[in-house]
Amino acid sequence: MTHPSSTRTEKKSSPLIIVYAMILGIVAGYVINTQTASPESALHIAGYFSVISDAFLRLIKMIIAPLVFSTLVVGIAHMGDASSVGRIFAKSLAWFLTASLFSLLLGMTLSNLLEPGYYLHLPLPDSNASANLAQGGFSLNEFVKHLIPQSVIESMAKNEILQIVVFSLFFGIAMSAIGEKNKNLLASIDDLSHIMLKITGYVMKFAPLAVFAAITATIAENGIGIMAQFAIFMVDFYLGLILLWCALIFAGYLFLGKRIKQLLINVREAFLISFATASSEAAYPKILDGLDRFGVNRKISSFVMPLGYSFNLDGSMMYCTFATLFIAQAYDIQLDLGTQISMLLILMLTSKGMAGVPRASLVVIAATLNQFNIPEAGLLLILGIDTFLDMGRSATNAVGNSIAAAVIAKSEGELLSVHDAKIRAAAIEQEASAHMHGVKD
Template sequence: MAIKAAPGVSPVRPEPGAPAVKKPVWSHLYVQVITAIVLGGLIGHFWPAFGESLKPLGDAFIKLVKMIIAPVIFLTVATGIAHLRDLKDVGRVAGKAFAYFLTFSTLALIVGLVVANVVRPGAGMNVDPATLDPSAVAQYSEAAHDQTITGFLMHIIPDTIVGAFAEGAILQVLFFSILFGISLAVIGDRARPVLSVLESASDAFFKLVHILMKAAPIGAFGAFAFTIGRYGIESIVSLAALVGTFYLTSLIFVLGVLGAVAAANGFSILKLIRYLKEELLLVLGTSSSEAALPSLIEKMERAGARKSVVGLVVPTGYSFNLDGTNIYMTLAALFIAQACGIDLSLTEQLLLLAVAMLSSKGAAGVTGAGFITLAATLAVVPSVPVAGMALILGVDRFMSECRALTNFIGNAVATLVVARWDKALDVEAMHAALNGEPASLAAPMIEADED
């Protein structure tokens, strides 16, 4: 058996006790992103019109990142699976990943439901459903009607291979990547020339990720200036109970539920958050977890998770493991019911939970998925008026940031946990990465090739 180091990573480790070279504080990406977010917020608050005009900066950065998401997923998944000699490994990893997704997606829905019943953020608003304007949320309702489970499953299969990459459809690219990786694994030694080319291309694309990340502060600056300029901090005040409850619930879920899972699997959720601070700040600034997807793949490999596991868990998690979105759905639905004076029975709440579990998969990967998913859920639960979504439309943008952050952390935890379950996690490398040791000490887990 030949042991092969992950591409682009030197197997040589520095001598113990060697002095680390400290970079100036301002050169760290997370410091630059924090500064950009603060400046963007100030401009959006004091010069809202100018803040709104900066939207193209954020949009341009997100487009830059989305430009490389499809090839990064393809290269990571295809090369990871190609290194496997037993194709049962692919099914085993996928099975464990989906078992994790189903369990914690359900837990997130339950947590949102319980907190909404305890805190009751919408109680006392006494809104008459007849006064609500359904046209305000019509576009989301129409989009929700198009997201059936059958339609979603059929959409996973691309019309053409090129079309999947051209449209940037994550699940379609993932579907093709898995099939292509399996083909390479089945061919065996004859596929080595192709695999060598793909690995070299992978190195080039991850170097491109590093280059594009240098523009992250500009993107965060423009996106946050637009958010504050367009919606204003004042809009939160009227619905402070809902926004505050959602952020607190997400915090409880991350530190409590995911923290317990992390501890049970040998790592600290706080250290993981610190390890991903640059990506989390980028997600906060852009309100998009996709902006940090390529970096998450790279950092999970660096933290010791095998490439084949990372390639399967991270992209599928972006569609099927949406903890923040699930918390939002049950919490927001009960908020609307409470605000309209509608008392949902336990049976109706359980129906709401079941529908939300299905609809969250049907709207996966759709722009504005959180709001669209909520519309799809309420359309099936007639007790709560879909028009009630107009009540939270003004603050949804502020809650989308929390949804994205929670989703992102949830997928990072899922990757390490599934890798550990599958004995595909280099624990030493994980602790080195989470403790902030030099990058060469936190090298990706080596892949084993059969001779």
């Protein structure tokens, strides 16, 4: 028989293990960077550690498509009718667009007030140099083609979450419309969702090792010294993230009250994983688990979360305006308010569907620089430290999506009371513990 206190101790220790893995990674990376014979040797050794973190991220990507499809279809089918789906979609979109606009405005405001680009005392890359990133101007045609899948198999193969969401919406609504005829298929897809969640549990056991490897590789390759060179830029950016976190938490408090604290506690491990791996996707399974424990109905979280990964990347949105204006300042390119607002609106559109994977926002920035005649070479200024910045914005994305899901669940009456949420959390813990001991036996 499992003792309840031991189970709680195991659960509480998980975030600490992630923190310890990060600290060990910093130490190991520093030793490799400073004690190896040459930078090439350090880069070579870092490559071995990258294999581990890359393998973990590939495992996450392996489960994302079937997990999103199965949980979203089951959630929509259980909503009962298309009007419920439409109402929740409208609420989600309203929240996402508001949060996105605020994030972009915050990045633009801070970049203008703090002007980090003017304090950069480093040689600028040749304005004709290329950062070798895919780019292209925004067009409605490209956006629609990115939104609607021409093949759901291709979308799943490429992990195009927004396209998977579109197909799942049609599939779930159609299942709901045919009524009892969908009974057997719905049960099968529900079984698939449980299987995927079980696989997710196996994959997440490798998270601490992946965190250690990712941090070690990053520090070994770049060294801690690079952070000092860009200290002003990084401090300004993380100041912006802290302000964004405060705004998101305050918005959550307006709807959830004091329960916002418990929500943050529930997703703290997801926050640390996304921070250490610089990937919003890596946190997805843990966020679902944290929302379950908080009392959010799975049909809400399985609907809102995938949408959030395409429409609610708050940290990445703020970074887009902040980094774009930083590069313009570094090259002493003056942009009037009207131009900056145009840039903001374009970023509002081009960033939708941006994957929650490392460095995706750089592609969006490259396209924006190209459109406003700002040297693309400016991206070379921040490529070296982008991983450190991506850590912060990925973690912010995780927090923003968690709060959005909880708020929408509350508005729909699909959030359990504090008492019932504790009962559910205990049941989830007991099931996880029983499975763990069953595997050991």
